[in-house]
Amino acid sequence: MEEKVNPGGTGAALDLIEEHPILEFQHGKKITFFFDGRELEGFEGEPISSALHANGVRVYRETADMHRPRGFFCAIGKCSSCFMVVDGVPNVRTCVTPLTAGMRVETQRGRGVVPGSDEGGASS
Amino acid sequence: MKKLSTEVLVIGGGAAGLSAAAEAASAGAKVLVVESDLRPGGQLIKQTHKFFGSKDEYAGTRGFKIADILLDEINSFKDSVSILQNTTVSGYYKEDDEFTAMRGEEEYFHIKAKKTIVATGAQERLIPFPNNDIPGVYGAGAVQTLMNVYGVLPGRRVLMVGAGNIGLIVSYQLMQAGVQVAAVVEAAPRVGGYWVHAAKIRRMGVPILLRHSIKRALGEKCITGAVITGLNERFEPVGPEQQINCDLICIAVGLSPTTELLSQAGCKMMYVPQLCGNVAQRDRGMRTSNPDFYTAGDAGGIEEASAAMVEGRIAGLSAAAALGYPTEHGKLDEYWGRLQSLRKGEAGARICQGIDCVLVKDWEGVAHA
């Protein structure tokens, strides 16, 4: 349960706003995807990072040198805090990349390895 | 590589960009709007409160509804405006007079435009404190995206850093979403935002601690709390430290204009404190020193959506006119009249000072300066 880091996260239900005085949320189709091998639920077409957050997952990557945890920060694809490995591709901006069914999302360690190359500072 | 061509390229689909697109299209120009988010609307779609400003700019209407109004207007020109979302303009290459753009993470292409309106909005600032990099320290915009656009709870209990309008409004929005607000800390000796917003959250029992700031964030992998402290006149920490239990620290310490593309296009830039950063010099038509580039909205100086929409209209109008499309006589003056009435009051006076610094009457003198 290491990655279940949200202190308030229950692990069972999604952390969604149930009632709101002004907004009505129309979520996309409910689908399942994988986070570090674990099957989670999310809504199709919504950013990967939102889906992870709703599942109580807040750590998305670990920095190369200092091994500091990183989560999401700007939510508009500008700060590189939320980079993860998605379907084998590293450095994907999960805050602006839509979730699809069966997607494999993994915590990124270091700079990531470009598929087909043997370079990169993976888990150093 | 694929190349798109357009008469008018609008970069950024927020209040300014959508208004610019509607205006240019209404004059007859072909417009391409490129927006990096998954849906257009910019800041507007994250705002649940009723906007201030003037009636012409939909004051009294909730932010996300204003976005719908603008999108409806654009839809009425759907033959001449196309919107590409999930697409980021990543650079401008002067030698080739071309932009590079990226759709999603994998698809790259070029864009060629006769006139370009840069309406890229703003970026959030961060302040330094130990542990400000760990998950749970989020920008106010990110918090709004999570809760107001996607309906996801950003946390259970939050410390808000900053009592400007954004800090105050987002505190209120967090409470609407069911999140507890432990406190709002503000380094200045007074609340920066409008008093109505401050009064609203004070009534709900949230302490607004003036001359206070965050000293460090607590937590190993995620935020578990924060240490706050008082500040003296020189903004140095004084007095006892206080620990706040929270799983979210929301940073609302201000915005800076997003101007990289304008710099790449060689537009003359200027640091203007009243406009919150480095911005492009412009003439009354929002044209920059590069005659093919226009600036509008927060990218040209941090202000408000109402002014951003009028500036967008002006930029769209000028770009269309520069392409030879007939435009209504006197419209530019009318828009400037609206800007002037929006820029009344204390905040408006500051903006006017800033605008005076960057507004250019005659490019001749500037270009050769």
Ligand SMILES: Cc1cc2nc3c(=O)[nH]c(=O)nc-3n(C[C@H](O)[C@H](O)[C@H](O)COP(=O)(O)OP(=O)(O)OC[C@H]3O[C@@H](n4cnc5c(N)ncnc54)[C@H](O)[C@@H]3O)c2cc1C
């Ligand atoms: C909490 C809060 C409350 C507010 N309340 C009010 C209010 O009551 N009244 C009021 O008048 N104003 C208010 N404002 C201010 C208002 O929202 C902004 O001033 C206004 O949205 C600015 O519009 P814009 O189009 O310049 O920028 P934005 O709305 O930020 O739009 C810029 C767009 O450009 C896109 N973009 C940026 N770079 C690129 C790129 N390279 N390629 C493609 N797309 C790009 C972004 O994704 C974004 O969608 C508020 C703001 C906040 C944060």
Ligand code: FES
């Ligand atoms: S959170 Fe900043 S790029 Fe995704």
